Amino acid sequence: MITARNLTKRFGRLVALNSINLEIDEGFTLILGPNGGGKSTFLNLCAGLYRPSRGEIKVLGENPWSNDGLRRRIGVSFDPPALPKHRTAREWLGYLAEVKRLDEDEVLKAAELFSAVKYLDRKMGEYSAGMLKRISLTQAFLGKPELVLLDEPLANLDLEGIREVTEVIGEQAEKGANMVVVSHIWRPLVEFADRIFVIAAGRVVLAGTPEEVIPQIEEI
Numbered sequence: 001m002i003t004a005r006n007l008t009k010r011f012g013r014l015v016a017l018n019s020i021n022l023e024i025d026e027g028f029t030l031i032l033g034p035n036g037g038g039k040s041t042f043l044n045l046c047a048g049l050y051r052p053s054r055g056e057i058k059v060l061g062e063n064p065w066s067n068d069g070l071r072r073r074i075g076v077s078f079d080p081p082a083l084p085k086h087r088t089a090r091e092w093l094g095y096l097a098e099v100k101r102l103d104e105d106e107v108l109k110a111a112e113l114f115s116a117v118k119y120l121d122r123k124m125g126e127y128s129a130g131m132l133k134r135i136s137l138t139q140a141f142l143g144k145p146e147l148v149l150l151d152e153p154l155a156n157l158d159l160e161g162i163r164e165v166t167e168v169i170g171e172q173a174e175k176g177a178n179m180v181v182v183s184h185i186w187r188p189l190v191e192f193a194d195r196i197f198v199i200a201a202g203r204v205v206l207a208g209t210p211e212e213v214i215p216q217i218e219e220i
């Protein structure tokens with residue numbers, strides 16, 4: 001699904017990702033690692049928000065940078081959620097559905113998953129952080145994309161929210177949705193993971209199955 005070859009991203013002098021190589025197959029992939037390690041930078045490169053400074057990234061066989069065709073095939077939830085404050089969630093999700101050439105009822109289907117239907121008609125500037133997170137997740141799963149990229153899906157949720165969203169993510173994983181998930185709150189998600197990558201200081205420092213990787217993380 002995703003191939004990175006010598007993938008490097010610099011911001012001025014700062015090297016956020018330092019020539020990483022990795023292959024992500026279908027299924028559920030968890031990306032872990034310390035603050036500032038380069039995880040979100042990797043996800044943003046996958047989503048086509050950043051252009052690599054060097055090396056190559058392919059997502060579903062395509063170069064994500066400025067690739068509108070690929071953006072219709074993937075779903076992304078950023079952290080913090082990047083949502084327009086002066087629009088209602090229904091307007092924003094309706095716009096995305098149009099861009100993705102989906103039926104309007106796909107908005108309701110995705111919002112139902114995350115119990116977000118009840119506040120679709122309020123301006124997003126009025127939302128709490130947890131409500132924004134649910135809309136951001138609704139956006140990611142809109143129209144059952146071929147690949148879903150989630151940055152911190154459990155951040156800003158209360159305990160009940162974490163339980164609910166974990167359950168939805170688990171159900172989607174069981175149904176065969178392909179997901180790449182960056183999360184500091186990883187324990188609830190690890191049971192769904194087919195593989196884990198740990199990215200630290202711009203490099204992939206650990207990779208393998210949860211059984212291989214988790215004992216090593218717990219040692220650190």
Ligand SMILES: Nc1ncnc2c1ncn2[C@@H]1O[C@H](COP(=O)(O)OP(=O)(O)OP(=O)(O)O)[C@@H](O)[C@H]1O
Pocket residue numbers: 011014015016033034035036037038039040041042
């Ligand atoms: N748009 C940007 N402009 C400048 N520097 C950036 C930008 N995005 C990220 N960085 C820097 O790149 C490095 C990696 O950041 P990144 O957000 O990818 O880490 P992360 O592993 O997701 O961290 P966290 O767990 O704190 O979210 C950091 O030093 C960060 O300050």
